[in-house]
Structure formats: structure tokens, C-alpha cells
Amino acid sequence: MPITIADVAARAGVSKTTVSRVLNGRGELDAATEARVRRVIDELGYVPSARAVSLARGRTGVIGMLVPSLTWPWTGQVLQGAVDTVESGKYGLMLFTCNQGDGSMRQFASQVDAKAFDGLLVIEPEGTLDYITELHAAGLPVVLIDDRESRPQFPSVATTNRAGGRQAALHLLELGRRRPLVVSGTPGFGCVTERTEGFTEAFAEAGFPVPAEALLDGDFTLESGRAAVARAVAGGVEFDALFAHNDLSAAGAMQALGEAGRVVPRDVAVVGFDDVDLAALTTPPLTTVRQPLREMGVLAARMLLARLAGEPFPTEPVVIPTDFVVRGSTAPQA
Amino acid sequence: MPITIADVAARAGVSKTTVSRVLNGRGELDAATEARVRRVIDELGYVPSARAVSLARGRTGVIGMLVPSLTWPWTGQVLQGAVDTVESGKYGLMLFTCNQGDGSMRQFASQVDAKAFDGLLVIEPEGTLDYITELHAAGLPVVLIDDRESRPQFPSVATTNRAGGRQAALHLLELGRRRPLVVSGTPGFGCVTERTEGFTEAFAEAGFPVPAEALLDGDFTLESGRAAVARAVAGGVEFDALFAHNDLSAAGAMQALGEAGRVVPRDVAVVGFDDVDLAALTTPPLTTVRQPLREMGVLAARMLLARLAGEPFPTEPVVIPTDFVVRGSTAPQA
DNA sequence: CTGAAAGCGCTTACAG
DNA sequence: CTGAAAGCGCTTACAG
Incomplete structure (x- = not known):
């Protein structure tokens, strides 16, 4: 038929x-x-028939993309950039998430082994970097999005996490804030280390080193922002500013600040990271380090497509700089 | 090798x-x-090799999913449910969006023609229902998510849009509100018609028919919520309540209300639709009709997998009911 | 400029 | 219980 x-x-x-x-x-x-x-x-x-062509040619015409979770607010942006680019390159995009933990990774691995796609785009899922590194070493073209300095030999698209952290710090210093609280993202991620370092270095250089007790581990969730603030308040840590590693945890932190009777920005000036839609909608609106999310997805996909077309990967990580967006959560106090 | x-x-x-x-x-x-x-x-x-198996068996082991845009806040939830389910069914999920308009649809169509997947999950993209209907008629197993009453012969997963609209209306009526503004989603979508009808019917039954001037077209964006309120205010429309077809436009509406000097909920009680993360984070937090988004993705994928395993599709649309979440934006006034 | 034939890596009647 | 052979629908040397 x-x-x-x-x-x-x-x-x-x-x-x-x-x-x-x-x-x-x-x-x-x-x-x-x-x-x-x-x-x-x-x-x-x-x-x-795509099936016959792929068997005859030895390539699938498909690009795989592994994403930690689709319910994080910024994943959609990166993904959209990647999908659009892959699509205009006449490839298909096969989507995987680590949402179900080990089961997901097993399923993903089985598709890798079955050679169900020609190249891979990865937003680093917690704890799978070693596996991805193996795949890359085994010859699967891979482009990593975001986690920059952990494996410099890896083709990757990153943004200026360190500079972003520094931007946040300089802004708070300029406002006269001296005792910041830092709510970090999941420990172990390269971006987390960089954001914290950029931030604390700037404070240290200005003569106000951030004490260890003011550095709190979070995990990028709303809840982790709330919890971190609650912990700091309960522990008697004094602070007049807060830098969170993403907007979601910044929003959670703002909620907890409100519940603790601290007024933003009067008592605590708050800076987030990402600039997702939500950032403009919190009360007050959130000052934040804007990540070029869509652009990162586009560029990563372009690099992969170029590689599949025979061009070599760039030898250096490709870096797209962050922006800084000032809103009400750091409004200067009279 | x-x-x-x-x-x-x-x-x-x-x-x-x-x-x-x-x-x-x-x-x-x-x-x-x-x-x-x-x-x-x-x-x-x-x-x-997946390539060889699929050619020999005449099936790809892949399910396609067509989504309007990945940057809408609720897409991620539906998608996550679908991905998780498809994954545990040992299938792959190939993702398509209509983000680039005609170009996207052409690319999508070419993958359809190349038989790059065995079945299709669709969140109805504006204006492509006819094309999808053709595909279904041509024998491609398709499950539609959300847009219920426009094509009853279509296998679909829906939620109770009409009942959801009614819930919102009854809640506002109970609070003594009599002159609601309705900010609808993109005209033409089945869910839009249903939400409006459920809402206006309840008001009419209570003896307070909603005048045409209070029914404003939006398109599900933040901006459309702002614009609708601005239009109503400029046009001198009087209202003490607002029902938006999604949380994002409700958030936009609340911003515009604030700018117009109207206090929520005192002057205007606001109800949204969806219950995305954002809803709990607006000021005040948004009362909303909760859609079972993840569940809809899961169920749609299960129906498709069952069909591909040889079982027949259900003959009726499968409906998962909405919930109603009361928050500060409709707090009773003393 | 064009074609016959082998091959991609499996599955599936058909035989035994 | 097991195998030889054909077939899935293309692409690609190899010949002419």
C-alpha cells in the first residue's frame, strides 16, 4: 500500500x-x-521511508536531548531553542529526561546502545556526567549545555556564571549591602561553584568576605529557597542581602523573608539568576542575572549539527555572556 | 566495528x-x-540496532508529540507526563513544536510522511486541527490533549473546562461579585469556548448575565491579560471580578489592575486557570482552576501505547476533572 | 548518464 | 527445537 x-x-x-x-x-x-x-x-x-534511509545510510537523522526535568521553568527555553534549530537542520529531536531516576537512565542508555540517534545534547543531569563523558569518549558527538568548568575537554555551551555572580555582588555592594546570604543550587554542578565563587570573590575583594555560615546549599527548588532562609533566620545569621542561584529559589526565599517579617528590599535586597518569566512577577519584581537560555539551546544544537555535517567541534567552550536585570527587589533605599 | x-x-x-x-x-x-x-x-x-529493527518490523518504536510552544508554563507538565509514560513503554519520544509557524509544520509533515513515528500525541496547535484530523483519518494513531468538543470522534484526553468555568463563577457569586470581566484564551480553541460558556451560564442562571462588553479576547499571554484590563478600564466597563482563561494572563491582568489603582481582591476578585507554579507566587496568590496537566499527559500517552499494542481506542473522550484552588486573590472582604 | 547487484542489520514465514 | 532464505526500503560502489 x-x-x-x-x-x-x-x-x-x-x-x-x-x-x-x-x-x-x-x-x-x-x-x-x-x-x-x-x-x-x-x-x-x-x-x-525514514526507517529505510537510516538503515542504508547508517545514520538516523535524529538528535537526542537529555534534560533533567521539564518542569523546571527554564528548561522550556533551552529546549525551544534546540528544537527550532534541530528542526531547521532537517533532523528530529528525541527527548529524554531523568525524571524517573535510574529507570530513566536505563531507558536512555538502551536507546544510546541501539544507536537511536546520531548526536546528543545534554543539560547536565545531576550525577550522570561520568556516563556522558564515556559516551563522548566512545565516539558519540555530544554537546553539553551549561556546566562549564567541570570538564574543559568537553564540547559545551556555557554562560558566564562567574561573571554573573560577580555582577550580582557588585550591584549589592553598590547599594551598601555588606552581609549577603547565598542560597546556592545543587552542590556539584559546575555552574553552582562558579556563581558562588564569582559572588564571594567580589565581596572579599571589597573587604567584606562572606562567612561560611552565610553560604547555604539549596537545590534550585522554590522550597530550598524557603528552607535556606528559615535555617539562616533560626540560626541567627545576620544578613541584609540575598543572592540565590536561580529565580525559583529566590522566589521561595522572598516568601520565607516575608513570613519572617523581613521587608524586601528594605531589610534584605534580593538577586536571583535566570530571568525566567516568574522573575518579573514576584513582589517586588526580582532583580536577576539573565541567562541567555534560548540562545544557548540554539548554539548547542548548531554546534552539534555542524559536527554531524563533518565540521570539527570548537576546542574551547563557547560562552554566551549573562545580562543583569535590575528590578524592585534591589531598589535603593532612601 | x-x-x-x-x-x-x-x-x-x-x-x-x-x-x-x-x-x-x-x-x-x-x-x-x-x-x-x-x-x-x-x-x-x-x-x-534500532534502525535495522524498525525497518524489519515496519515500526519505529517512536511516538511523535506536537506541542504549540515549550515556553508556555504548563506545556512542561503535560510533556513530562507523556515522556515518563512513553519511556516506561520502551518507546522514544520525538518532539515537534509549531514555534516557527509554517516552516515548523512543513518539517513536521515531512517527518510524518517519512513515517518517522508510529503514533502521535498532540496538544492542539492553533489552526492545525484539520491537518491532524487528516492524519488520523489516514490511519495514524493520534491522541489529542485538551481540545475536547471540537471533534468528538477524535480520541482525546480532556479536562472539565466547562465545569471549571462554572466552578470559578459559583465561587465569585458566593463572594457576592456580580459584574465579572472575562479574559479568554485564543478564540477558536475548544477549551476557550467551554470555559467561557461554563462561566457565563452560571452567572446567567444566578440572574446576572455577563454583558458582551465584559467578554474580552486574549491569547493566553501575560501581555494579553494586561491589555484586556487596560481596554476594559479605558472603555469604562465596570467590574468587581475577573476570570482569566489561564494563570499567566491572570497575572498580567493583576499587574494592570494594580497600575489602574484597583486593589485585588478588595476591588476585583481574580480567578485564573491551570494552577501553574506561578499561581502561588503572585501577589496576592492566585485562586485558580487546577488542570490535571501531568495526568493528562500520562493518560494520553497510555492510550496511545495501548493502541499501538493492539487495543482499541476508547470511543469517548477521556475526561479528568479540574480542581478548584482558593487563594488570596479571592479572599472574602469583611 | 544509467543500471544491476550487494549491502545496511534485523525479522519472519517456510521447512525440516 | 533450529536454520536457510527472502524481505523490509533504501544507498552505494562498481560497471558500462
């Missing part, structure tokens, strides 16, 4: 080889022959 | 047929033979 290249060949009175040549634009073809074959293709509405 | 079924067969001293039988658990096999083949498979780390 479904028409194949053989049907086209028969109807056009040529060999399958010739039809294939027309399809792929390879070799010199008689113009009349080519026109005739094209006409038949149109008449029949023939489209080559 | 990559090992094939032939390598396994040779090393185990059996035919490829036998290896295939072990792999797929088909036919009676001598226990010793099977054990030997399994051992060789393990030793060699052999995994069948």
Missing part, C-alpha cells in the same frame, strides 16, 4: 538507483530524466 | 534466526541454547 522507491522507478521507467540520485541530488542526470522522475514523485506523493 | 546479530550468532554457534528468537522471546528454544546465546550477548554487550 505505501509507495516505495520501486513504485516510482517502475512508473518513471528508470532504475531505483536513478530515483535515488534524483532524491539526493547526486551524480549527473539527464535533465529530462530528472524532470520525469520528479513528476512521478509528485504524482505519487512519494516520500522516502 | 559495531557488533551485529551475525557476530553473536557466529560466536554462539547458532543461526541469526535463533539469536533473534532469544532476543524477542519467540518460539520454543532449547534452554541450553538460549543460555549460551544470552551469555554471548552479555559478553559482547550486544544491543540490536
